[in-house]
Amino acid sequence: MITTGDIVNKLSRHGYRLTPQRLMILDAVDGADDHISTDEIYMQVCDQYPHLNISTVYRTLELLKELGLVTETDLGDGRVRYHSIKKGHHHHLVCHKCGQTIDMDESVLSPLKAALSRDYDFDAELSHLAIFGICKNCR
Amino acid sequence: MITTGDIVNKLSRHGYRLTPQRLMILDAVDGADDHISTDEIYMQVCDQYPHLNISTVYRTLELLKELGLVTETDLGDGRVRYHSIKKGHHHHLVCHKCGQTIDMDESVLSPLKAALSRDYDFDAELSHLAIFGICKNCR
DNA sequence: ATTGCAGATGCAAGGGGTTGCATCTGCAAT
DNA sequence: ATTGCAGATGCAACCCCTTGCATCTGCAAT
Ligand SMILES: [Zn+2]
Ligand SMILES: [Zn+2]
Ligand SMILES: [Zn+2]
Ligand SMILES: [Zn+2]
Numbered sequence: 613m614i615t616t617g618d619i620v621n622k623l624s625r626h627g628y629r630l631t632p633q634r635l636m637i638l639d640a641v642d643g644a645d646d647h648i649s650t651d652e653i654y655m656q657v658c659d660q661y662p663h664l665n666i667s668t669v670y671r672t673l674e675l676l677k678e679l680g681l682v683t684e685t686d687l688g689d690g691r692v693r694y695h696s697i698k699k700g701h702h703h704h705l706v707c708h709k710c711g712q713t714i715d716m717d718e719s720v721l722s723p724l725k726a727a728l729s730r731d732y733d734f735d736a737e738l739s740h741l742a743i744f745g746i747c748k749n750c751r
Numbered sequence: 752m753i754t755t756g757d758i759v760n761k762l763s764r765h766g767y768r769l770t771p772q773r774l775m776i777l778d779a780v781d782g783a784d785d786h787i788s789t790d791e792i793y794m795q796v797c798d799q800y801p802h803l804n805i806s807t808v809y810r811t812l813e814l815l816k817e818l819g820l821v822t823e824t825d826l827g828d829g830r831v832r833y834h835s836i837k838k839g840h841h842h843h844l845v846c847h848k849c850g851q852t853i854d855m856d857e858s859v860l861s862p863l864k865a866a867l868s869r870d871y872d873f874d875a876e877l878s879h880l881a882i883f884g885i886c887k888n889c890r
Numbered sequence: 891a892t893t894g895c896a897g898a899t900g901c902a903a904g905g906g907g908t909t910g911c912a913t914c915t916g917c918a919a920t
Numbered sequence: 921a922t923t924g925c926a927g928a929t930g931c932a933a934c935c936c937c938t939t940g941c942a943t944c945t946g947c948a949a950t
Contacts, residue, residue: 629897629946650936665900670937672898690908691936705873714871724863732853733887734844748872768916768927789906804930809907811928829938830906 614681614698622679633657633664637672641682647693683740687713701739707747714747753820753837761818772796772803776811780821786832822879826852840878846886853886 619638620630640653654669673694676682682694688706701718721738728734758777759769779792793808812833815821821833827845840857860877867873 624947627897631898631946633899663900666936667901667938668899705867705871705875707873708876714873716871720866720870721863723866724860727859727862728844728882728884731859732844732855733890734846734853734882734884735886735890736844736882736884737847738882738884743867743873743875743877745867745873745875745877747874751872751874763917766927770916770928772929802930805906806908806931807929 619681622681626679628675632661633668634672634675636661636664637669638676638681641673641676641694642696642698644694644696647685647687647695649691649693651691653694685740685742687742688744695740703738703741703743705747706742706744707750708744709746709750712747712749713742758820761820765818767814771800772807773811773814775800775803776808777815777820780812780815780833781835781837783833783835786824786826786834788830788832790830792833824879824881826881827883834879842877842880842882844886845881845883846889847883848885848889851886851888852881 616630616635619635623630623634636657637653640656641648644652650666650669650673653673654664654666657664657669673682673684677684681697683697683701684692684694685704686692687704688708703716703718703720705714705716707713721741725736725738728736755769755774758774762769762773775796776792779795780787783791789805789808789812792812793803793805796803796808812821812823816823820836822836822840823831823833824843825831826843827847842855842857842859844853844855846852860880864875864877867875
């Protein structure tokens with residue numbers, strides 16, 4: 613369990629400060645049942661704190677991503693979605709035709725990650741990927 | 752070698768028409784030495800045909816992609832880039848720290864494509880991917 | 891408790907890309 | 921050569937996201 617104290621420490625260790633906006637935005641992502649979009653976060657936090665600016669939401673999500681507290685992915689619906697790291701790593705298959713998304717375990721990409729490390733000495737960040745294509749129903 | 756006649760056929764087979772705009776845009780992508788961006792295409796075609804609208808460029812590239820004449824990729828510089836299919840399939844590794852891009856052969860992703868087909872019955876479109884991470888110089 | 895200041899925020903302008911709609915045009919049928 | 925019309929274009933408004941800048945504030949040092 614990550615506490616507010618842990619977050620303060622993690623931020624200050626990198627020279628960042630804990631602000632009410634950051635806390636509320638992180639709460640919104642952590643409390644979301646599913647992948648949550650920037651404007652959903654914005655609207656939700658605005659209910660408690662109407663002065664919040666949308667650019668703060670974008671900047672905070674960038675920071676939380678950098679600190680490894682959230683992951684981001686683009687499921688192809690024209691906006692980026694976020695996900696608390698507490699819910700574990702996974703990936704998605706997205707069908708171009710029907711729009712269905714299939715969840716995949718992190719391990720599916722392990723061989724690729726290993727191959728890139730071995731052959732190219734490249735440390736790939738494959739934490740929350742969406743792969744597009746055609747699902748079995750639409751072939 | 753793909754001729755204008757081939758393109759007319761490919762278009763009309765799908766119920767699409769050949770317009771001067773489409774021909775000029777395809778020429779710009781085919782003639783580019785490297786991955787070319789939408790606004791580079793726009794500016795280049797505008798030299799011959801100043802009336803061209805940028806939304807026509809976006810719509811045409813979408814169509815050419817659908818027909819398999821160009822591939823698209825996002826190398827992380829805030830704009831999408833295009834590439835003629837004539838130049839063959841490949842992928843890219845992009846370093847988050849130094850911005851360097853390393854070219855990869857298509858075959859690197861073959862095992863993944865096969866695994867997704869076998870395990871999920873999913874036909875992944877992995878024609879021109881950019882994978883982000885940290886290169887060997889920046890580790 | 892005060893102070894100082896680097897880091898954070900709000901604001902507004904701007905950049906890349908998409909979309910609805912009225913007009914135009916390639917092209918197939920006559 | 922004309923005609924008809926679905927497909928294509930130009931235009932303007934819009935959406936998602938980023939950025940420069942002036943102001944504000946968390947927090948460490950005193
Ligand atoms: Zn996910
Ligand atoms: Zn499907
Ligand atoms: Zn490429
Ligand atoms: Zn690097």
